[in-house]
Amino acid sequence: xxxxxxxxxxxxxxxxxxxxxxxxxxxxxxxxxxxxxxxxxxxxxxxxxxxxxxxxxxxxxxxxxxxxxxxxxxxxxxxxxxxxxxxxxxxxxxxxxxxxxxxxxxxxxxxxxxxxxxxxxxxxxxxxxxxxxxxxxxxxxxxxxxxxxxxxxxxxxxxxxxxxxxxxxxxxxxxxxxxxxxxxxxxxxxxxxxxxxxxxxxxxxxxxxxxxxxxxxxxxxxxxxxxx
Amino acid sequence: xxxxxxxxxxxxxxxxxxxxxxxxxxxxxxxxxxxxxxxxxxxxxxxxxxxxxxxxxxxxxxxxxxxxxxxxxxxxxxxxxxxxxxxxxxxxxxxxxxxxxxxxxxxxxxxxxxxxxxxxxxxxxxxxxxxxxxxxxxxxxxxxxxxxxxxxxxxxxxxxxxxxxxxxxxxxxxxxxxxxxxxxxxxxxxxxxxxxxxxxxxxxxxxxxxxxxxxxxxxxxxxxxxxxxxxxxxxxxxxxxxxxxxxxxxxxxxxxxxxxxxxxxxxxxxxxxxxxxxxxxxxxxxxxxxxxxxxxxxxxxxxxxxxxxxxxxxxxxxxxxxxx
Ligand SMILES: Nc1ncnc2c1ncn2[C@@H]1O[C@H](COP(=O)(O)OP(=O)(O)OP(=O)(O)O)[C@@H](O)[C@H]1O
Ligand SMILES: [Mg+2]
Numbered sequence: 001x002x003x004x005x006x007x008x009x010x011x012x013x014x015x016x017x018x019x020x021x022x023x024x025x026x027x028x029x030x031x032x033x034x035x036x037x038x039x040x041x042x043x044x045x046x047x048x049x050x051x052x053x054x055x056x057x058x059x060x061x062x063x064x065x066x067x068x069x070x071x072x073x074x075x076x077x078x079x080x081x082x083x084x085x086x087x088x089x090x091x092x093x094x095x096x097x098x099x100x101x102x103x104x105x106x107x108x109x110x111x112x113x114x115x116x117x118x119x120x121x122x123x124x125x126x127x128x129x130x131x132x133x134x135x136x137x138x139x140x141x142x143x144x145x146x147x148x149x150x151x152x153x154x155x156x157x158x159x160x161x162x163x164x165x166x167x168x169x170x171x172x173x174x175x176x177x178x179x180x181x182x183x184x185x186x187x188x189x190x191x192x193x194x195x196x197x198x199x200x201x202x203x204x205x206x207x208x209x210x211x212x213x214x215x216x217x218x219x220x221x222x223x224x225x226x227x228x
Numbered sequence: 229x230x231x232x233x234x235x236x237x238x239x240x241x242x243x244x245x246x247x248x249x250x251x252x253x254x255x256x257x258x259x260x261x262x263x264x265x266x267x268x269x270x271x272x273x274x275x276x277x278x279x280x281x282x283x284x285x286x287x288x289x290x291x292x293x294x295x296x297x298x299x300x301x302x303x304x305x306x307x308x309x310x311x312x313x314x315x316x317x318x319x320x321x322x323x324x325x326x327x328x329x330x331x332x333x334x335x336x337x338x339x340x341x342x343x344x345x346x347x348x349x350x351x352x353x354x355x356x357x358x359x360x361x362x363x364x365x366x367x368x369x370x371x372x373x374x375x376x377x378x379x380x381x382x383x384x385x386x387x388x389x390x391x392x393x394x395x396x397x398x399x400x401x402x403x404x405x406x407x408x409x410x411x412x413x414x415x416x417x418x419x420x421x422x423x424x425x426x427x428x429x430x431x432x433x434x435x436x437x438x439x440x441x442x443x444x445x446x447x448x449x450x451x452x453x454x455x456x457x458x459x460x461x462x463x464x465x466x467x468x469x470x471x472x473x474x475x476x477x478x479x480x481x482x483x484x485x486x487x488x489x490x491x492x493x494x495x496x497x498x499x500x501x502x503x504x505x506x507x508x509x510x511x512x513x514x515x516x517x518x519x520x521x522x523x524x525x526x527x528x529x530x531x532x533x534x535x536x537x538x539x540x541x542x543x544x545x546x547x548x549x550x551x552x
Contacts, residue, residue, distance in 0.1 A: 051460075075463055077232055078459075079462035090457075106467055111256075
């Protein structure tokens, strides 16, 4: 599904954010990406969503090398990837419904068919009753779930989340993670960047750890780490 | 069809397999975007008003000049039809000669009418009009020539001039005079004003495009974060720029309507004065307002300006916004 082959990313100014990173995320797999602040987690996700391009190496999704994707094709590639952000990035002047509908509107959906899909997505995150609200009237956890609904409304095969629980208390974080688990169980590949080690440990999924841009660990969490 | 995932149908094609259905969807989407652009303008009424006012004024000015030129042209055209050639005959010409010439001229296909003012009649008139009266009785011989007033059938200054030259060559004709110079001057003036109108119009309309472009640029900057989000969820530049193009088109349309209203208001305001002027011309002409065709052109020009201005703005500014 998603494969990194010796991927490096240097930012202008010579800073190396990712250094020869390789891994593969299988179809229907769920994994966490951890590491200290500045380790390169966001950078890695940005390479997948084509916000950034690698300096070296190849990023491959479903057998297609992203370096072959032209800038005109980028929007179409992004429609296959659901993205969730720490600051949820909702449109402030639009209702929850409109926010979730945005990816569908972009793809040309209209009317009842669009409404049906939006309601299904809102139902999956448990926010059906908030459809008519504006984002500013929502709590942090609710806003994050709206972001998730928007990311999954057009049923992308791959879901990326960058610190989706960054601002949430432990209980809310657990709720959000359950939502991700549910999508994963429906066959979606999920990659979540997070430094909430305690939460990840309890969930017992594959974990990849970055340190100064290098992948220093890939696999289930060790017992001793779990004990921390 | 998805680029990355071969079998994954996306968007309209996944639920609307017919071509006509997809066209209909596109029409609906465009309609919705144009209406939402209108709503967007409504949300910042003051800014919209200022922009429309500036645009409207820059369109009103050339449109008013156009109206003026059109009417002056009409006046000069109505005069073209009524010029007169005066043939001053030689002193040696006898009454018979004059009669012969008059008959000859009446047979000329380019001549509409010939009127004789005999030297006696001319003297009589001169005595009355000049006020010298009796004093002129002391002049033994009448120094005035016979005059034939010829009204040509032709109605352009050039053709009239040609006729005048031909008539000057007739026997007994001392001098043929065409009262044309002021007409030509008027025509030249109208021409000049017309050229100036074009030049001013081009300048003002270029200014209007810049104004629209700047307004749209500010709107884009204002929505920078929204545009970033749209790009992140897979919107193409084309999709993102469409509402801005509609905004530009609406602004242009409103400016066109405003220009029309201002002109109508101006005509209404000047109605009295215009009536007085036109009455001087004994209803030979009536001040022509904007025709429906000109009204439509005004709107079309506004729409075109709006489109060009906003297109220039979105071209450069939307592509430059990239999510980080
Ligand atoms: N656009 C950029 N230009 C230059 N340097 C950048 C840019 N974006 C990120 N970096 C640098 O790259 C490094 C990795 O950044 P990245 O955002 O990937 O870290 P992160 O693991 O997501 O950290 P955090 O947990 O704080 O979000 C950081 O040191 C950062 O300063
Ligand atoms: Mg980060």
